[in-house]
Amino acid sequence: QTVTLRSTDIHPDGYPTIEAVKFMGSLIEQRTGGRIKINVFHSAQLGGEKDTIEQTRFGVIDMNRINMAPFNNLIAETNVPSLPFLFRSVAHMRKVMDGEIGDGILNAFSAHGLVGLAFYDSGARSFYNSKRPIATLADMKGMKIRVQQSDMFIDLVNALGANATPMPFGEVYTSLQTGVIDGAENNWPSFESTRHFEVAKFYSLTEHSMSPEVLVMSKRSFDRLSAGDRDIVRAAARESVAKMRELWEAREKSSEATVRGRGAQVNPVEKQAFIDAMRPIYEKYVKDAALKAMVAKIQAVTLA
Amino acid sequence: MELWILFGVFGGLLLIGTPVSFCLGIASLATVVYMGLPAMVVFQQINSGMNAFAMLTIPFFIYAGDLMMRGGIADRLIAFAATLVGHLRGGLGQVNVLASIFFGGISGSAVADASAIGGIMIPQMAKRGYDKDYAVNVTANAAIIALLVPPSHNMIIYSLAAGGNISIADLFTAGIVPALLLALALMITAYIVAVRRGYPAEPFPGGMAIARGFVVAVPGLLLIGIIFGGVRSGVFTATESSCIAVLYALLLTLVVYRQLDWNEFVDATLGAVRTTAMVLLVIGTAGAFGWLMAFLQVPAATIAFMRQLSDNPVVILLLINIVLLVLGTFMDMAPMIIICTPIFLPVVKAFGVDPIHFGVILILNAGIGLNTPPVGSVQFVACAIGKVTIAESMRTIWPFYGASVAVLLLITYVPAFSLWLPNLFR
Amino acid sequence: MRHTAAVLARVLAPISRLALWISGLGLLVMTVFVAWQIFGRYVLNSSPSWTEPAALLLMSWFILLGSAVGVRDGTHMGFEIGLHYAPPVLKIVLIQTTNLLIVFFGLFMAWYGYELTVETWAAKMPGINLPQGVDYMPLAGGGLLIALFSFEKLVRVIADPDAAIKAVEAPKVEI
Ligand code: NA
Ligand code: NA
Numbered sequence: 090q091t092v093t094l095r096s097t098d099i100h101p102d103g104y105p106t107i108e109a110v111k112f113m114g115s116l117i118e119q120r121t122g123g124r125i126k127i128n129v130f131h132s133a134q135l136g137g138e139k140d141t142i143e144q145t146r147f148g149v150i151d152m153n154r155i156n157m158a159p160f161n162n163l164i165a166e167t168n169v170p171s172l173p174f175l176f177r178s179v180a181h182m183r184k185v186m187d188g189e190i191g192d193g194i195l196n197a198f199s200a201h202g203l204v205g206l207a208f209y210d211s212g213a214r215s216f217y218n219s220k221r222p223i224a225t226l227a228d229m230k231g232m233k234i235r236v237q238q239s240d241m242f243i244d245l246v247n248a249l250g251a252n253a254t255p256m257p258f259g260e261v262y263t264s265l266q267t268g269v270i271d272g273a274e275n276n277w278p279s280f281e282s283t284r285h286f287e288v289a290k291f292y293s294l295t296e297h298s299m300s301p302e303v304l305v306m307s308k309r310s311f312d313r314l315s316a317g318d319r320d321i322v323r324a325a326a327r328e329s330v331a332k333m334r335e336l337w338e339a340r341e342k343s344s345e346a347t348v349r350g351r352g353a354q355v356n357p358v359e360k361q362a363f364i365d366a367m368r369p370i371y372e373k374y375v376k377d378a379a380l381k382a383m384v385a386k387i388q389a390v391t392l393a
Numbered sequence: 394m395e396l397w398i399l400f401g402v403f404g405g406l407l408l409i410g411t412p413v414s415f416c417l418g419i420a421s422l423a424t425v426v427y428m429g430l431p432a433m434v435v436f437q438q439i440n441s442g443m444n445a446f447a448m449l450t451i452p453f454f455i456y457a458g459d460l461m462m463r464g465g466i467a468d469r470l471i472a473f474a475a476t477l478v479g480h481l482r483g484g485l486g487q488v489n490v491l492a493s494i495f496f497g498g499i500s501g502s503a504v505a506d507a508s509a510i511g512g513i514m515i516p517q518m519a520k521r522g523y524d525k526d527y528a529v530n531v532t533a534n535a536a537i538i539a540l541l542v543p544p545s546h547n548m549i550i551y552s553l554a555a556g557g558n559i560s561i562a563d564l565f566t567a568g569i570v571p572a573l574l575l576a577l578a579l580m581i582t583a584y585i586v587a588v589r590r591g592y593p594a595e596p597f598p599g600g601m602a603i604a605r606g607f608v609v610a611v612p613g614l615l616l617i618g619i620i621f622g623g624v625r626s627g628v629f630t631a632t633e634s635s636c637i638a639v640l641y642a643l644l645l646t647l648v649v650y651r652q653l654d655w656n657e658f659v660d661a662t663l664g665a666v667r668t669t670a671m672v673l674l675v676i677g678t679a680g681a682f683g684w685l686m687a688f689l690q691v692p693a694a695t696i697a698f699m700r701q702l703s704d705n706p707v708v709i710l711l712l713i714n715i716v717l718l719v720l721g722t723f724m725d726m727a728p729m730i731i732i733c734t735p736i737f738l739p740v741v742k743a744f745g746v747d748p749i750h751f752g753v754i755l756i757l758n759a760g761i762g763l764n765t766p767p768v769g770s771v772q773f774v775a776c777a778i779g780k781v782t783i784a785e786s787m788r789t790i791w792p793f794y795g796a797s798v799a800v801l802l803l804i805t806y807v808p809a810f811s812l813w814l815p816n817l818f819r
Numbered sequence: 820m821r822h823t824a825a826v827l828a829r830v831l832a833p834i835s836r837l838a839l840w841i842s843g844l845g846l847l848v849m850t851v852f853v854a855w856q857i858f859g860r861y862v863l864n865s866s867p868s869w870t871e872p873a874a875l876l877l878m879s880w881f882i883l884l885g886s887a888v889g890v891r892d893g894t895h896m897g898f899e900i901g902l903h904y905a906p907p908v909l910k911i912v913l914i915q916t917t918n919l920l921i922v923f924f925g926l927f928m929a930w931y932g933y934e935l936t937v938e939t940w941a942a943k944m945p946g947i948n949l950p951q952g953v954d955y956m957p958l959a960g961g962g963l964l965i966a967l968f969s970f971e972k973l974v975r976v977i978a979d980p981d982a983a984i985k986a987v988e989a990p991k992v993e994i
Contacts, residue, residue: 095688133556134687134735139951140441143939149434162951163942201941233866238945243868252866255946260446262558268627284558410902410987411917412895414886419924433938436931436958443882444954446871449853452846452878629857632871636853659843666842670885671895677882723898767898 093126094310096152097141099133099258101282105340106154106209106302107131109333116325125318137257139238146202148309154209157300158237166197168374169383171300173245174364182210182299185387204306206326209333211276212341213296217285218272219265222354223293226250226362235261235273241374248366265289281344286353295358395689399424413725417678421685435681442680443673445553446632451546451672453635456665457642458502462509463661464646464653466613470495471513473610476603479595483587485518490535490579494572497539498617503763503771506539507532511778523592526789529779531583533772534793537760541572543621547726549631550676551752554734559748562625563815567749570814571757571804578796586792616641672727679728683735692736699740706744710805713737714758721762725770729759753804753811761797824978827971838964839888842881849874868946876953883961890921891968902987910987911980918973925966932958
């Protein structure tokens with residue numbers, strides 16, 4: 090009997106994360122002789138991040154490709170890779186997340202009805218706004234910035250002297266346009282695909298977060314599969330990461346070119362002051378010994 | 394099979410008189426149980442359907458409208474309208490239409506408009522020798538204007554149903570020209586019917602009376618400016634502007650006019666809560682119903698089906714309008730918007746229709762449905778006020794339907810009516 | 820049956836009254852919250868992040884309490900033409916079918932509202948220091964009231980079927 094796994098994503102069709110899950114689906118379909126397929130519901134058709142996380146936990150939908158931040162208030166371990174300026178580069182982040190530290194974080198999902206399958210990285214997030222280029226920390230002062238619905242991102246933006254406004258992804262464009270917020274933060278492809286560059290043209294390269302995204306499966310759906318099929322799903326998810334990275338890098342370049350071509354003004358940032366301002370965030374979100382050890386281990390990873 | 398259960402239970406319960414919100418909720422629950430999914434998701438979606446930030450505008454706009462109606466603002470707007478157009482043939486009918494533009498600028502609700510304007514105008518018209526069915530039909534059709542004049546919480550519901558990427562300020566702006574067009578069409582219709590039935594015109598009151606009427610109406614008119622200007626300029630969010638509308642209405646009616654006593658204040662507050670609760674419960678259950686349709690991939694199937702029928706946008710838009718008009722006879726505004734937007738918006742987008750333009754089409758279309766039995770809340774209110782049966786209203790409502798549908802077609806096929814004004818602001 | 824209906828009405832009428840007043844108060848408090856947000860942004864130059872989640876939470880309560888009151892008073896909008904023209908016996912059957920279904924729906928809502936509350940209790944709402952599960956408590960409370968009020972109607976119709984028949988024959992109007 091054939092099973093179609095329903096997977097959800099907030100991004101529009103064609104986005105690298107969506108194509109990667111489709112690719113994973115084709116691998117699974119091949120390896121199970123067509124018994125298992127994946128159907129991707131893009132553009133938040135089945136709801137926003139908070140809703141679909143719950144639906145995945147209840148087993149209504151089978152898979153979810155989602156940001157790390159919405160898990161921050163649920164799973165303490167997910168705060169670590171979301172920490173600002175933790176990773177020195179994308180290569181550093183990939184090495185950490187591909188290794189045992191990453192596996193440890195994936196395992197933490199299992200206490201909440203989820204199976205962590207893989208990390209999809211999403212480049213670096215930077216601030217953009219409709220008011221002025223952010224070059225120094227002082228430029229952040231008083232700016233109303235949309236953040237993901239996560240306490241850590243709220244505290245992060247407030248610590249920079251700006252005014253954090255947590256808001257669902259889908260309400261950001263209108264809010265930028267009507268001046269409810271002055272800016273937001275995201276990576277190049279999202280800045281482009283959401284058309285936020287039309288209403289907030291100053292993109293300042295703070296690169297404050299390299300938090301990866303995550304592909305999770307409902308534990309209820311996962312447990313229904315035979316042991317052999319579970320291995321096939323896990324392996325296909327891992328293999329889709331390489332595909333995702335390839336698509337991602339191409340998309341990052343084309344998105345950057347598109348938004349620059351459409352009049353976005355990009356500027357470098359005096360980063361050290363931003364990094365220094367993050368101490369209270371580390372103090373608040375890396376409290377217990379296990380998380381402290383994890384942060385120290387990540388910082389100690391070198392790129393040989 | 395899932396779809397048969399979803400639509401079958403919904404339709405069956407609707408026929409036996411189960412309230413619409415429960416038809417939607419029970420049909421969704423039955424389908425989810427049949428599919429063996431955790432039933433929890435139905436209630437999660439009911440909850441999140443009611444729980445978007447932008448939904449906060451609904452109780453506020455309803456409350457503000459209620460306060461204005463009871464606190465003397467509606468009378469002043471009508472008095473001003475009377476000085477402007479009372480001297481045209483069928484004068485009170487004309488006043489009724491114009492007052493709907495003014496009042497519609499405060500309340501986003503056609504039902505509130507029908508009860509506020511109808512409550513004052515229908516008895517007056519009856520006293521002056523107008524037939525009751527005429528008074529009721531003018532009121533009910535003019536009330537639809539309130540949906541298109543900003544602010545309109547239905548536009549906010551549309552923006553949310555469309556995924557939240559449509560500017561509310563642009564939607565508000567896009568409604569203005571179509572609202573004026575609809576008003577013009579209804580005034581012409583009211584005029585023609587009045588001539589045929591031999592209704593009188595009021596004497597022209599003179600420029601001084603107009604000026605006086607204007608001065609008295611200024612506080613009410615100012616609120617329109619505050620809400621629209623506030624949202625348009627980004628000084629307030631839509632939620633904040635709706636809250637300001639409540640504060641302003643309280644200030645005006647409790648402190649300035651002092652026309653609202655404690656009992657009326659309590660009535661207005663509890664009345665607003667009752668209305669909001671019913672509207673939002675329908676929105677919530679429609680959210681669950683809509684979620685199931687997405688889950689069962691109805692939108693994708695609709696696109697494929699429509700593409701098979703025709704690849705001509707003119708034909709597709711006509712077909713969609715017909716489907717919407719039919720759905721509008723038995724569905725109310727909010728569930729119409731929530732359920733139809735995710736289905737039809739991708740279709741029309743594929744044919745190059747601007748989402749803002751489609752929003753105006755959808756809202757006018759659903760608005761016409763508010764005046765069609767079996768589920769026609771605006772018509773019901775107007776009939777109840779005028780003490781006319783729905784059958785009596787139906788016998789003579791046709792010219793007004795004709796005018797509304799003509800405007801609908803004009804708006805459908807001439808995008809500039811909707812898009813010209815918002816494009817000026819861009 | 821008439822006695823049972825009277826007892827139920829005596830118990831539930833004040834509950835319904837209270838629910839409506841709590842809802843009204845909720846609307847006023849919501850107004851204050853959003854007003855405070857505007858004040859915070861323009862006067863204190865910092866927008867509080869708790870106002871909108873808190874206002875939404877209040878709104879959930881007053882929607883569900885208000886909806887329950889609407890069930891008791893029979894003011895939810897429906898398509899009643901069929902009911903209007905049905906013969907008297909069928910009228911009663913249809914009305915009671917609806918009442919019974921709403922009892923069950925209310926119970927489901929209460930039960931799953933409770934389950935959702937429990938299942939999402941571990942996550943914290945962003946911007947406001949409350950468990951995510953608080954969001955679902957109104958479903959549990961409102962669902963229970965909806966079931967109770969619909970049950971009361973069910974009993975009321977058994978006790979006095981003629982009144983129920985008359986009620987659907989009178990034209991009814993609401994939003
Ligand atoms: Na309006
Ligand atoms: Na209708």
